Amino acid sequence: METVGTEVKLKKNLVTLLVLTLSGSFIYTLPYFRSYYYDGFMKAFNLTNAQMGLCSVCFGGIGAISYLFGGIISDRFSIKLLIPTSMILTGTLGFCLLFSPPPAIVILIHALWGLTSLMMFYPALMKSIRALAGSTEQGKAFGIFEGGRGIFNAGYLTIAAVIFARMVAAGSESLGIRRIILFYATVTTLLGVLTIFLLRDLPEENSGEKKSFQLKLIAKPAKIPEVWLMIGIIFSTLTVSQGYYYISPYVTNTFTVSAVVGVILTSASQYIRPFASMGAGFLGDRINSSKVMLIGQVGLFIGVATILVCNSMGIIPVLIASLIIFVCMYFCVSMHFAIMEEFDCPPEWEGAAIGLICCLGYMPEVTNHFIAGQLLDHFPGNTGYRLFFIYMLVVVAIGIGLTLIWFKRTKQKRMSMLKNNQKLKGLKE
Structure with a gap:
């Protein structure tokens, strides 16, 4: 190294x-x-x-x-x-x-x-x-x-x-x-x-003395406000990342297109993923990761909102909105732990913080399917899908608010990182 x-x-x-x-x-x-x-x-x-x-x-x-x-x-x-x-x-x-x-x-x-x-x-x-x-x-x-x-x-x-x-x-x-x-x-x-x-x-920062396993250590990162902000931000973006699968059946039911179109639409996300993720990474190092996160969240909001309001305007706006969602959700996913650099987390608690963030922030992997299932069962047809999209829209809006709070709390650290980056560029030149 x-x-x-x-x-x-x-x-x-x-x-x-x-x-x-x-x-x-x-x-x-x-x-x-x-x-x-x-x-x-x-x-x-x-x-x-x-x-x-x-x-x-x-x-x-x-x-x-x-x-x-x-x-x-x-x-x-x-x-x-x-x-x-x-x-x-x-x-x-x-x-x-x-x-x-x-x-x-x-x-x-x-x-x-x-x-x-x-x-x-x-x-x-x-x-x-x-x-x-x-x-x-x-x-x-x-x-x-x-x-x-x-x-x-x-x-x-x-x-x-x-x-x-x-x-x-x-x-x-x-x-x-x-x-x-x-x-x-x-x-x-x-x-x-x-x-x-x-x-x-x-x-490894923790490569020195190894302490015994203590579950109470989770209480230490739980006292850091930025950890809870990360949990909320990740939860909001994963709500869409785990919920986009429902766009395909919504499109096939609403616009009476073939199931093949729905499969192609869902599969397109995997082809977009490498370009969106790597693009987000390089952009994040230029303008900082949390700004890329915000760009992605705003894009998710616009994409989901477009699907909600354009259901009577034909399939083309919905397909465009879906592509926006695919790009932006990988913008966000790529930044999930990159933004961790923007606050001071003690190295000896870093793993515990990541564990807490994953445990709660990744809950949409469980909650999304339960909520969608309940809505689709109780509100047949397009109504159930639209209610689930409204749920995603609200959660993303909350995530945007949490990211704005993140900006205020991490401002000094980000300014320090920017100065450090400028010094490194000067040394290279």
């Missing part, structure tokens, strides 16, 4: 960042791929729909709670140990599926994935990415991370689809599921081994 002043040169650590990006993409292939191959997975392991639901509940429920513990763990133990161990354990659990375990064991494996891929891995991953870049490179680092994940996601989904198609053509859908599991488990495990070597020189 080479430093200039207090800055870690991101370009010196680019290979490590890319491997961590690939790792951050692959570790979630095993817990989530059942959603892409629902029927095939269910048949391969003789599961009922209820048992498939339990897989989701166990992974998501344990994972949500795990964020809290994971943050504290990343402060107590070396992230050089946590990241490789979590990936190797996740891959090993994948290999266990190849032995055709009974449904109860399949559900247990999903619960354990909640521990390995969320508790052990995610907070440590966020800390490692922050450590790879200097204070004026955070936006770029997280932009490359989010954009890279989009590219890698598209790559491994394509490979998995080819594997599955060949096995189905050979007359064995279940074998196709197992070949995908073998592919995902093997790559995840190998990446875990690779990160052992790549993270050897990663600097």
